[in-house]
Amino acid sequence: MVAQSDGRQVSEASRVRTAVPARRLRMRSPQAPLILGGAIAKFGKYVDGSHWRDRVRSVAAEALRQAGLEPRDIDALVVASESDAMSLQINPAPVVAGDVGLVHASAMRVEGGGASGAMALRAGLLHVLSGLASRVLVVGFDDAASGLSSADTRLLYALSFDTEVDGLTGAGSASLYALSMSCHMRRHGTTEAQMAAVAVKNRGNARFNPDAHKPMDIDIDAVLRSPVISTPYKLLDCSLLSDAAAAVVLCAPDAAPRSERARVCISGSGCAADPARLGDRPDPGRFAAKTVAAQRAYTMAGITDPAREIDVAEVYDAFTGAEIQSLEALGLVAEGKGGAAMTERRFHAEGEVPVNLSGGLLGQGGSPGAVGIAQAVTIARLLLGEYHPGAQPSRDLRRGLVDTHGGVATLCAVHVLERMDT
């Protein structure tokens, strides 16, 4: 306890909270780090004899090629990978550095569960903004499909919650998400059919994405009839386990090669954590930390009305309901209205804000280290008008959002990307 000037006693934690308000960085376009290049290795199950290092090397080389840079131009490498149990590689950063031809670059691994890729993106951003590095290669990977049996992967993923108290109870990832969504359903009346509409949308969007793991042309009944995993979730409500890799090159604007082409910058980045135990949150059905992370990213990017100012988004759809919960937390739809908005097709390709044109984790695939980075590559391509034919909307897209989380929205990372015309 600490005595205040008026004699009141307050806790040290309260004192620190009031004494040191968070610094709010507001990004101006000339400062905002650029995405010079990016690549995605097709999501899928690779049992063809290839190794994750092949995919990592491939996407890194392609991202550098697009950036017009050589490996020697890179100051820092950030590698995202969720689990050594999937890769059998502790300390992968120097291994990747060697594989892609970096010599004496700074190198680190970043891990944040399902948000690993997004946290690596944020770490890359921090390098550039702090001046620690000018050109950063951010690479993410995980072989979540071919490495382990599904039962072993299920156990492994249970360790991404509070292992001691929640993770080993046997409930597992699907049940924890289901318990969270059940709270949302009770409070707001969200229905299983509305959740199924997310699966239909995202798996359908994946049909136009050649990098997608499992594109599907299905209807709501097919989702509702699929085998129950953990009520209210059925098999087709659940995201995929995939092998994948993705890479981007981030660059300080004054260190970028000259170019006459439009470029994409990262104008906002926000991160926030909620209690790892679902039961320690005031409302387990609400993704409160995601709202905070989004607000931080929006403030940095100068966004005041995200529903109007965001043109396109990749949102973390680990389960169908999680996309609805996320859209509400991100301020793209009012709280409790996400389910209805889904059946009104407001987030479909032709809707107000197209969400998960890649197919998301439900259609493109789930590879924790790769996803956050692949989302950024997807949004960058969409803003440049260079996404896959059939998935690229005809209207102009200027500003996009990338949303990723680990746990049940426990560790949330939100990024805003903007096109900068020459």
Next chain:
Amino acid sequence: MRDHAIGRPTDSGEGSDRVELLLRLRHSQGLGELAPYFRGLREGRTIAARCPDCARTWFPPRLTCPDHTVAVEWVELSGSGRIVSLTVTSAALPFTDEVPRPQAFALVRVDGAENLALARLAGPPDAYTPDQAVWLSSADNRGPHPSQAACFVASEAERRIERAP
């Protein structure tokens, strides 16, 4: 930015250059400061943490009060509670050889605690609905990890508390 890929995703690995390794891990660690809580679960007792400054109480325990940085104290609650949220799944408990079977997991608000406990519900899942009263028990104590003993029953009569000798 254009597509890029290497390798060929396929469902068949026949004839490919792959290796298969069987990993066996034996893991051991202490229960730490949560040990009183875990010992209580094994016995069907509801051991919670209370902040001595503000009397906020948590089950499962939090070891730090968000508002007061003093050590929490252990208190025993009655063990009665109410289901807030419920899901039914067919998953085997980790580290057991049991056959997967439908079972219910729930978020339960234990009387006297401000947070919710993630726990299994004993017996057939159709015996439970949201808002139903439940009691912590040691009646369905399975699995090697003490968190797997977090299990509630549908009536006080079914409850079992095993006092340590």
